[in-house]
Every structure is written in C-alpha cells, then in structure tokens.
Amino acid sequence: MRLSRYFLPVLKETPSEAQIVSHRLMLRAGMIRQAAAGIYSWLPLGYRVLRNIERIVHEEQQRAGHIPMLMPTLQPAELWQESGRYDDYGKEMLRISDRHGRDMLYGPTNEEMITDIFRSGVSSYRELPLTLYHIQWKFRDEVRPRFGVMRGREFLMKDGYTFDTTKEGALHAYNRHLVSYLRTYERLGLKAIPMRADGGPIGGDYTHEFLVLAETGESEVFYDSEVTDLTFGDRVIDYDDVDQCAAVLEEFTTRYARTDETHDEAIFAEVPEDRRRSARGIEVGQIFYFGTKYSDAMGATVTNADGQAVPVHMGSHGIGVSRLVGAIIEASHDDKGIVWPEGVTPFHVGIVNLRQGDAACDTACEGIEAALEAHGLDPLYDDREERAGAKFATMDLIGLPWRLTVGPRGIANGLVELTNRRTGESEEMSVEDAVARVAAIYAR
Amino acid sequence: MRLSRYFLPVLKETPSEAQIVSHRLMLRAGMIRQAAAGIYSWLPLGYRVLRNIERIVHEEQQRAGHIPMLMPTLQPAELWQESGRYDDYGKEMLRISDRHGRDMLYGPTNEEMITDIFRSGVSSYRELPLTLYHIQWKFRDEVRPRFGVMRGREFLMKDGYTFDTTKEGALHAYNRHLVSYLRTYERLGLKAIPMRADGGPIGGDYTHEFLVLAETGESEVFYDSEVTDLTFGDRVIDYDDVDQCAAVLEEFTTRYARTDETHDEAIFAEVPEDRRRSARGIEVGQIFYFGTKYSDAMGATVTNADGQAVPVHMGSHGIGVSRLVGAIIEASHDDKGIVWPEGVTPFHVGIVNLRQGDAACDTACEGIEAALEAHGLDPLYDDREERAGAKFATMDLIGLPWRLTVGPRGIANGLVELTNRRTGESEEMSVEDAVARVAAIYAR
Numbered sequence: 001m002r003l004s005r006y007f008l009p010v011l012k013e014t015p016s017e018a019q020i021v022s023h024r025l026m027l028r029a030g031m032i033r034q035a036a037a038g039i040y041s042w043l044p045l046g047y048r049v050l051r052n053i054e055r056i057v058h059e060e061q062q063r064a065g066h067i068p069m070l071m072p073t074l075q076p077a078e079l080w081q082e083s084g085r086y087d088d089y090g091k092e093m094l095r096i097s098d099r100h101g102r103d104m105l106y107g108p109t110n111e112e113m114i115t116d117i118f119r120s121g122v123s124s125y126r127e128l129p130l131t132l133y134h135i136q137w138k139f140r141d142e143v144r145p146r147f148g149v150m151r152g153r154e155f156l157m158k159d160g161y162t163f164d165t166t167k168e169g170a171l172h173a174y175n176r177h178l179v180s181y182l183r184t185y186e187r188l189g190l191k192a193i194p195m196r197a198d199g200g201p202i203g204g205d206y207t208h209e210f211l212v213l214a215e216t217g218e219s220e221v222f223y224d225s226e227v228t229d230l231t232f233g234d235r236v237i238d239y240d241d242v243d244q245c246a247a248v249l250e251e252f253t254t255r256y257a258r259t260d261e262t263h264d265e266a267i268f269a270e271v272p273e274d275r276r277r278s279a280r281g282i283e284v285g286q287i288f289y290f291g292t293k294y295s296d297a298m299g300a301t302v303t304n305a306d307g308q309a310v311p312v313h314m315g316s317h318g319i320g321v322s323r324l325v326g327a328i329i330e331a332s333h334d335d336k337g338i339v340w341p342e343g344v345t346p347f348h349v350g351i352v353n354l355r356q357g358d359a360a361c362d363t364a365c366e367g368i369e370a371a372l373e374a375h376g377l378d379p380l381y382d383d384r385e386e387r388a389g390a391k392f393a394t395m396d397l398i399g400l401p402w403r404l405t406v407g408p409r410g411i412a413n414g415l416v417e418l419t420n421r422r423t424g425e426s427e428e429m430s431v432e433d434a435v436a437r438v439a440a441i442y443a444r
Numbered sequence: 445m446r447l448s449r450y451f452l453p454v455l456k457e458t459p460s461e462a463q464i465v466s467h468r469l470m471l472r473a474g475m476i477r478q479a480a481a482g483i484y485s486w487l488p489l490g491y492r493v494l495r496n497i498e499r500i501v502h503e504e505q506q507r508a509g510h511i512p513m514l515m516p517t518l519q520p521a522e523l524w525q526e527s528g529r530y531d532d533y534g535k536e537m538l539r540i541s542d543r544h545g546r547d548m549l550y551g552p553t554n555e556e557m558i559t560d561i562f563r564s565g566v567s568s569y570r571e572l573p574l575t576l577y578h579i580q581w582k583f584r585d586e587v588r589p590r591f592g593v594m595r596g597r598e599f600l601m602k603d604g605y606t607f608d609t610t611k612e613g614a615l616h617a618y619n620r621h622l623v624s625y626l627r628t629y630e631r632l633g634l635k636a637i638p639m640r641a642d643g644g645p646i647g648g649d650y651t652h653e654f655l656v657l658a659e660t661g662e663s664e665v666f667y668d669s670e671v672t673d674l675t676f677g678d679r680v681i682d683y684d685d686v687d688q689c690a691a692v693l694e695e696f697t698t699r700y701a702r703t704d705e706t707h708d709e710a711i712f713a714e715v716p717e718d719r720r721r722s723a724r725g726i727e728v729g730q731i732f733y734f735g736t737k738y739s740d741a742m743g744a745t746v747t748n749a750d751g752q753a754v755p756v757h758m759g760s761h762g763i764g765v766s767r768l769v770g771a772i773i774e775a776s777h778d779d780k781g782i783v784w785p786e787g788v789t790p791f792h793v794g795i796v797n798l799r800q801g802d803a804a805c806d807t808a809c810e811g812i813e814a815a816l817e818a819h820g821l822d823p824l825y826d827d828r829e830e831r832a833g834a835k836f837a838t839m840d841l842i843g844l845p846w847r848l849t850v851g852p853r854g855i856a857n858g859l860v861e862l863t864n865r866r867t868g869e870s871e872e873m874s875v876e877d878a879v880a881r882v883a884a885i886y887a888r
Contacts, residue, residue, distance in 0.1 A: 005509070006511065007511055007513075007565065007566075007571075007574060007576060009564070009565030009566070030565070033561055033564065033565075035515070035516050035518075035519060035520065036518070036519070036520040036546070036548065037546075039516045039518055039520075040516060041513065041514065041515045041516060041557065041561060042513055042514040042515075043513055043561070043565075044511050044512065044513045044576070046513075047512055047513045047514045047578075050514070065449070067450065067451055067488050068488065068491055068492075069451075069485065069486055069487055069488045069490075069491045070485065070486040070491045070494070071479070071485045071486075072479050072483045072484060072485060072581075072598045073517060073581055073598065074479075074480070074483055074550075074583070074598055075479060075480070076479065076480040091543045092543075094540065094542065094543075096538065096540050096550075098538065098585055099535045099536075099538075099585045099587065102480070102481075104480065106518075106540075113479060113485065117477055117485060117487070120453070120477065121451065121453030121474070121477075121487075122451075122453070127451075130451055132451060132488070134491075137516075139518070141542055143543065153542075154517065154518055
C-alpha cells in the first residue's frame, strides 16, 4: 500500500478526552473515530488490526473443532422472557421497539438464541458433542462508556457455546477452550493468564477469566509469579484427547491467580512470599460451564442412549475481539507510539523513502515493495513528499514492527537500513538481504 | 469436515411460510433459521456461503484500489438531522433511544457517517481521489419482510463511497465501480446486467442497478437480448486507466436494458423486434454518482490547487451481500435442491461413503479427504450411518457442485465415481485421478 493513496488521518495533538494510552494512541494513529459515546468507526488502519485478530480467533477455534456460524445483532424479546433474563438484565440491555411495536433488543450475548437454535435442530445424543461459535457485534449500554474500545458500547466478541450430554463431556469442552484460548492469545503476542473467576449469580467453580497484565487494567489481580513463566508454545495438542486437555488446564490453573472478586488472602498467604504478586489486569476472555441453566429453562433436551430426554450440559466461552486491540496496545507501546506484535500488525513492514522524487530511491522502494508483496507480505510504503523526521514519527506512532529505510547515500551502494521498532536497533544490509530477512521473520 | 461432527439441520418437509424457492431451499438445507420477522441466524452451511461472497467482494474491491474500513451499526441521530434525511426516511429507519434518552438509529446506509469521517480527516485535494468501503450489517424496518434473506430487515451490505475534487474524477470512480462489480458478479457465478436506474429524489443520469434474471425477481426488466451475451471474462484492467474503464461502461451499458422504473417504450421500440426481451430481475447492486449533495449539506470541502475550499464530489456504490445468497440460489437450482457455482460453494466437494463401517470404504474416504485437504480444499465427508439414498439426497439438496462416491465394489478395483451436480453426469476413475481432477477444477 502506498501511503499517498491510503487514508491514515494521524493526529498531531493528543486528544484530551482519552484517559488511557491505548485510547490516545488509537485516536492519534488514525485507527478509530468516535461515532457516538462508546461507538466507534474502525478507520482503515484499525480495521486491519481488528481483522487480523478476528482471523486468528477463527483459525484457532476451527483448529479446536468448533463450528463457525453467525447470529444476528437484533433479537426478539420473547427468547429472553423465556429464560427469565429479560427483566434481570437491567439498563445495560438496549431495548428497541420496531415499527409494529414488537419488543426487540440488541444482543449483549447469545445464550438464549443459540439454545433456541439447538433445540430446534438437535434431538439425539448421537449428534453431540457440538460447539458452535460466532464473531458478531454486540451492545451493552454502559452508563459511562470510556477507555475507547476497551469499554465501548458496540463491541465485537467471539462467543462460543458447547453442548454435551454429560457434565464430564462439558468439562472436556471447557478444558479444550482453555487450551485453544492459550494458543490464541500467544499468537496475538499477549501473555493472558487464566484466573479463577466469580461464577456470578449462577455460581459454580468452572469459570476462568483470561487477564493481560497492564497498569490500566480495571481489575486488581493476585498471583504466584510462576504463572507468568508458563508458555504454551507450539506444542501439538489433540483437542479430542481428554487427558491432554485436562493436563494443560492443570498446568495453567493450579498456581494461585485470582482477581479481586475471588481473591482469598488465606490461600494467597500459602504462596512463598517472594513469589506473591499483585498487579492490575485487563480481562480479554472468559470460559464458563453453567450446566443445564438454559437447557432446563428453555427445554433443550436430547434423547440419551436409553431413549430418555435429558437436558444438555452447556458452557459459554468468550473472547473480546475489539477490546483486544486496546489490550494489545496497553501491553505493547512506548513513548513514541504503538509497537505491534508481528501476529496482528496492520502492515508487516514500513518502507521509508528519505528522498522522494530521487530516481534511485524511488526505483529501489518500488522494487522492495514488489519483492515483499511477491512473498505474500503487505508493506506500507511512505511515498509522501515529507521530511524524514515526519516519516519516522508516523511509522513509530502506527507501530509497524519493522522499517526499511532507503536513502540516496546507502542505495548508491545497494544498501538499505532495517530497523526493529521494539529495540530501535538498525542494521545496514543489501536490498536482497533485507527482503529475505523480513520474509523470514514472517515465515516463522 | 465430517458430517457426523457438523451441524446441518436439514428439513424433510418444505416450510409452509416460504414463498420462493431460495427461501425454501435455504431453510430445507439448514442454511438459515429465522430469529424474528426478516432477521435470520446463519447456520454453519449458510455462513460458509456468506463468508465466501464477502471474501470475493473484498478481493475485488481491493483489486480496484478501494480501501476497507468498518463503520458501526448504530449511528447518532444528529448526523442525519444535519443532512436532512432524519425526518425524510420514515418508518423504514429503526429509531432507538439509549438509556440516557439520546436518539440513535440502526444504520440503513452510511452517507452521513462517511461524510463526517471524511470532513474530519481530509482537507486537501492532494489526498484525493479516495474510495472507502465497508461490509457491515444494516437494518431497514420493512413493513412486510418476506422472501427470506432476499428482503430481510437485518442484512449485510457492502457500501463504498468515492471522494473526488471534480465531476470527471467522480465519474471515473463510477466507471471503475462498474468494472469491479462486473468482475465480482462473474466470480460469484452470476450474470448481473447493469441497467439504467432511477435517480430517485436526487435525480441524475449516473446510476445503474445490477440485475440478475430470475422468475421470482421483484422488478420487471426490459432489454436487448445482446446484453446477455456480454461477458467480462478474465481480461486485465488497469483500474487507474480512465479510458479503459470508460470503454467497459460503454460496452456494457449502451444497449437497451432498463427496469420498469426507467423503461421507455419509444426507445425500446428501436431495438430489433427479435432481440426485445422482457423478464423479471433481482437487484443485487447499485452504483450512484450524486455530486455534492452530502458535501454541501455537511460542509465536506477540500482546498483545491488554487487554495479555494470546494465541496467534494461523491458517489455511493452498494452490493447486497446477504441478498446475493438468495439471488444465486434463485438463478441456480433444480428440483433436487441448490446447485452452487464453484466460486461460492460452502464445500468444494462431497464425499459419500456407501458402506460406512466397511474397512476398505472408510480407509479410502479418509484418504481422499486428507488428499483433498492437502490441496487446500474443503471436502464434506458424509460419514453417517445412513443409506445411500439419504446421503445422495442430502448432497443434492445442499448443492455441492461435485460429489465423490465410494462403494465396496468400486474401491476393490481402486475406483470411485465423480459426479457433476449440475449435469448429473458421473464418471468412474481411480482415486488419484479423482483427487487430481477436483483439485484442477478449483485451481482454475
């Protein structure tokens, strides 16, 4: 992409309404624009990151055997009256009346709707287990939306629903989700720690939240420092293998790690003192086994092997897709701007032409752009007639992890400079080596 | 994908509420389920088709140099009050009041919002031309939603907006859209004819609708039979070349082709009688140049080369993504079910195991499945313990363009049967040849 043909409305001033760094940087880098309180347009740069996250979530869900579909944003009130949540939900539910006066709502979550789909389409235990998920816009009418996309009203979420004949089956689905979430967050460049969560009014021990440590997190968290050393890495998992998935759950959730909602001083005190940590965290996902709450209320049963109708055991499992854009920035930035992890970066590499209009520089930049594209990469070529300082500042602000700088002196000797955004380290090398190096980084 | 692990709730009976064939077949094939009047869940099979269409639209938009972004579903009323359309729009606009009593709406289209984004981010003619587009859910509160996804209330649409300093520039953007739409529809397996459309209250000659001929179309159309012979094919176009794009417009819009809204008997009479046709058509897209209507009303100006502020010339260009799923079925089905064009099919090929549990058949099917996946294809393997007739009926209903049938007699000689869904023709061949043949079909 040529920057001269792109739409990247970066801001020079820091917007006064933004209280946290991710919100400031997303506005300054031209990633989002507020449409109304807590409702944002995703400008081209922000949209690229959002799509990358969405793609990774899809890939990891399908790797785990979960089936994608899509439920609508608006739902009829009847479904929520059936489960009893229509009155419980309060003012966070955006209630809508259509032209015929029918009560609708903008879905904040989809347990009722998926249960309705399930009961109409599945009748036998032979069709189970089943996990259906979607990635769709949702709405929660927060009384005080803030922190940009971190606590918006219209937000993009992946929510998946598991259906099993037995509690044991449902707990395997729970463990499988934990495994796939660990992989997902690592691919996004995040360390997200599963922490014992509060079951809320439903209760139950089977819920974990995934938290990213960041100073601006909304939750206070308490953990054994050993949990931050755990890495899922590229181990190969058979998602159908009950023992393998259970072992990962065991490995990642045995050590103390809780939010303020479930924190227990007495248990925490048993952690060796030098490993006790408290910090702040951003919630980026949650897994939840809730048994037969909705299947009982809504009559979602299957016939078992004995021909009896039994309610299905369900779980719901969410990842905050749009919120993750903010969370990644909170966890990865410096005073010059964003530092994207390679997995989600909007462009793989920036090309800075130090002397636009100089034939040798222009030709070299165009050649590098074409060579990178031939490797399946998306470079962003700053071909504007701007001074070098402004071009560097833009690249630093928008946070591309790698930058190739092309100037008249270097290119006379066939040399360009490759710069790592995170470390700031630069290395001079031939054009061919630079292209090969960048291609190798992303081939990993 | 193994059918035994998939969620494909096909219906045996024809649903009585569905009046047209695409609606009936989408319900019967387990592609959609109604959530409320005119609002649908996209079950896994339907979602795969929807995503394929979305991907092709994205690819063709970006090939033409258009920039993807994403605007939210909800919009503040203020923007529409500024353009004057808030009162004009009537009851088709779903109006919403949030918890603080602020007036919002579920966007039926995005001219106002994109104009607002433009005016805040672009100030100079040097940043033009610019085309921004998104694919997002929209809502029109139809008084009588019907025909399934063809006239739903919540629908997925691609809408793109062009910004130019001059009318000439804007008309090139218009022509470029026409070219890219022709390519898009052909990739979707459709013949969509650009027809002179009615400018509506704005007036103007610069609007064309794209219509797919189908008996169930909502519009009556009149055309010169020569227009149905035109094919865009795989010609290479430079989308920046004004003359090339204008020549395509000329080629595809010179002959008579109009909907009942713009039909003119006197001009039609000049078409040789043996080429005059009337039929019914489904609208699947529209392009529109509307000048400075919104930029005047909302103050979207740029400074030109002389330093003067001038309003930008705009156009908007839409493709009905969710509606296309229905339109494709209307254009491509038979009495057994859907016949998907290869470009959008939910699975590339079906594998039918005639004797599930037979070791040779099972092994062969698994090998074929793995070999096809190694070619990057998505087969759907019917591994259920069902009789052959039921398996064939399901495959015919859901419309996969190719089917591989594996039975004990053939496989004893290393042979399987490859069947073309459209023609019904079958050919016996070795497993290796069958895999290679299917791979070659999709490599085109």
